[in-house]
Amino acid sequence: MTVEHDTLLWLSKSIGLFYLIGLSVAVMVYVYWPSNKKRFDRAASAILHDEDRPTEGVK
Amino acid sequence: MQVIATLTRSERQWALIILLVLFALGLALMAAGRNDPLAGHGALVMIAALAAIFAVISGYFTPEPGDERLDHYYDEPSKIGLVLAMAWAAVGMFFGVWVAALLAWPDLTFDAGWASFGRIRPVHTTGVIFGFGGNALIATSFYVMQRTSRARLPDQLSPLFVLFGYNLFCLLAVSGYMMGITQSKEYAEPEWYADIWLVVVWVVYFVIYLRTLARRNEPHIYVANWYYLAFILVVAMLHIVNNLAVPVSFGSAKSYSLFSGVQDAMTQWWYGHNAVAFFLTSGFLGMLYYYMPKRAGRPIYSYRMSIISFWGITFFYMWAGSHHLHYTALPQWVQSLGMTFSIMLLIPSWVSAGNALMTLNGAWHKVRDDAVLRFMMVAAVFYGLTTFEGSFMAIRTVNSLSHYTDWTIGHVHAGTLGWVSMITFGAIYASVPWLWKRPAMYSTQLVETHFWFAIAGTIVYVFAMWNSGIIQGLMWRTYNDSGTLAYSFVDSLIAMHPYYIARTVGGLLFLTGTLVGCYNVWMTIRTAPRTSTTGAEPALAEQPLLQPGE
Incomplete structure (x- = not known):
């Protein structure tokens, strides 16, 4: 199998470019989606209260 | 048992x-x-x-064990893993000091084949990266995934299989180098049979992680788990692809890679750089995102930033490997691609480092008083420094000065000593009292001692290699009036000698700190708790918030 330089260049400038942009947009939308804020805040502070056994602290 | x-x-x-x-x-x-x-x-x-x-x-x-075990986390593998990590740290760093000394005083091979530079150098790298780093990652990942999922490991046998199976792999690797068994691929030296064994172990590890997450009692998967999971998944991919090889026969340790020429070089550095990214960065960021907030008693500064940098790091790193092959037979555009992605990597890397340091904002008094938290703070600072340096060195024109010189060695050690080891020691010092139900480490003074040895060792080492590397690079590119090189290679080697001695001293300081740490961990485990153990569990839960001076 030989892949020509031009083919790879085309791939990176088309599909690769949109893949990169698409992924960035998807991540940003997920991160800043307003209803996700509560989940994130809970997750960030949930690790602080202990917890010496499973399911303890689950509300 | x-x-x-x-x-x-x-x-x-x-x-x-x-x-x-x-x-x-x-x-x-x-x-x-x-x-x-x-x-x-x-x-x-x-x-x-x-x-x-x-x-x-x-x-x-x-x-x-009765069913009451299900009311607790399964911490045996984490305990054994942390002890093994400290043991590998002592051995791996001892070989590091030896191999550093060998460059200053070549007679230190004692005329033994197994003690030659080409054999004990991979013993050092495998010992510290896979032995120390790998065991610490496995041990802390079991610890963190259970706590953040509020679920016990799915069974008792498979985590132990992973831990001991992995250590068997490390043992095969290290003993093989001394016998002359190697694939000659940096950080992927073990031969085909050891590689196959690691695949089996690693797949079980991945499945355990997924099974534990599937049993979680938290709605959201905490970000540390994402980093650990990326580490496990990507290392599996890298390991399998880079080690595709055909053994000479089933009765021979020797194998030949499926790739040759520049494709082989590219595959190797796709592996090599992502080993840095996913073994030495992603997993340790997972450690950072759990232990630092926990120890500081403050939630991570921005949870959103931690997710953005996760995807940035995961995506960009994959493309950065070709910066190891500037000015080689690799097509110019592939080199430029690697360079571009390496520069872009600075953004998610600094977002992570900044996020960690901002988390400490408001807890600086704890950083001052608590050496454990200070280990983690220094780790975040070195993470920021090293990623900046890495992006800088990936630029082709900078690389023309730095490549093949000791600057690279200095960069790597700023990362491994300053970032990876510091966060690991911080995590170990935090975990050991929690795991063994002790109120604190045996001696907080010895943690302090270890911290200063580690810092001093890192700084001496890194400065020695920066000086040495830049002098080396400049000597190799200095021409005289007639247009020929002004210095021979041996001239540059003589100029390196004082720095090689300084590097050995730096490494020795770091090793001394590690040995102090080993003693402290051992005594913490051996010594019965000094305070009453009755009702210890709920009290211990508050331990991370306590400070030595309080």
Whole structure:
């Protein structure tokens, strides 16, 4: 199998470019989606209260 | 054997079956290998399996654990893993000091083939990266995934299989180098049979992680788990692809890579740089995102930023490997691609480092008083410094000065000593009292001692290599009036000598700190808790918030 330089260049400038942009947009939308804020805040502070056994602290 | 008592009867039977299969595999390798070094490794596998069989049998008739075990986390693998990590740290760093000294005083091989630079250098890198780093990652990942998921590991046997199987791999690797067994691929030196074994171990590790997450009692998967999971998944991909090879025969340790020429070089550095990214960065960021907020008693500064940098790091790193091959036969545009992605990587890297340091904002008094938290703070600072340096060195014109010089070695050690080791020691010092139900480490003063040895060692080492590397690079590119090189290679080597001595001293300081740490960890485990243990568990939960001075 030989892949020509031009083919790879085309791939990176088309599909690769949109893949990169698409992924960035998807991540940003997920991160800043307003209803996700509560989940994130809970997750960030949930690790602080202990917890010496499973399911303890689950509300 | 205490650990056998934590297995159920059927798990003990399965353990024996697995070990008998391992024993048979070792026997087969030994028989097929005959006079090949492979036979030696067959014997090593057999001995390891036999020792483990005796251990299981000796604990076989201890009473089974009851169902009350399900009300607790399963921490045996984390405990054993942390002890193994400290042991590998001592061994790996000892070899590091030795190999550093060897460059200053070449007679230190003592005329032994196994002690030559080409053999003990990979013993050092494998010992510290895979032995110390890998065990610390496995141990802390089991610890963190259970706590953040609020779920116990799915069973008792598979985590122990992963831990001991992984250490068998490390042992095969390190002993193989001394016998002259190597694929000659940096950080992927072990030969085909050890590689296949690691794949088996790693797949089980991945499955354990997924099974634990599937049992979680938290709605959201905490970000540390994402980083650990990326580490496990991507390392599996890298390991499998880069080690595709055909053995000369089933009776030979030697194999030939599926790739050749520049494709081989590109595959190797796709592997090599992502080993830095996913083994030495992603997993340790997982550690950082759990232990630092926990120890500081403050949630991560921006949870959103931690997710953005996760995807940035995961995506960009994949493309950065070709910066190891500037000015080679690799097509220019592939080199430029690697360079561009390396520069872009600075953004998610600094977002992570900044996020960690901002988390400490408001807790600086704790950083001042608590050496454990200070280890983590210094780790974040070195993470920021090293990623900046890395992006800078990936630029082609900078690389023309830095490549093949000691600057690269300095950069790597700023990362491994300053970032990876510091966060690991911080995590170990935080975990050990929590795991062994102790109020604190045996001696907070010794943690402080370790911290200053580690910092001093890192700074001496890194400055020695920066100086040495830049002098080396400049000497190699200085021309005289007639247009020929002004210095011979030997001239540059003589100029390096004082720096090689300084580097050895830096490494020795760092090793001393590690040995102090080993003693402290050992004494913490050995010494009975100084305060009353009655009702210790709820009280211990508050421990991370306490400060030595309080």
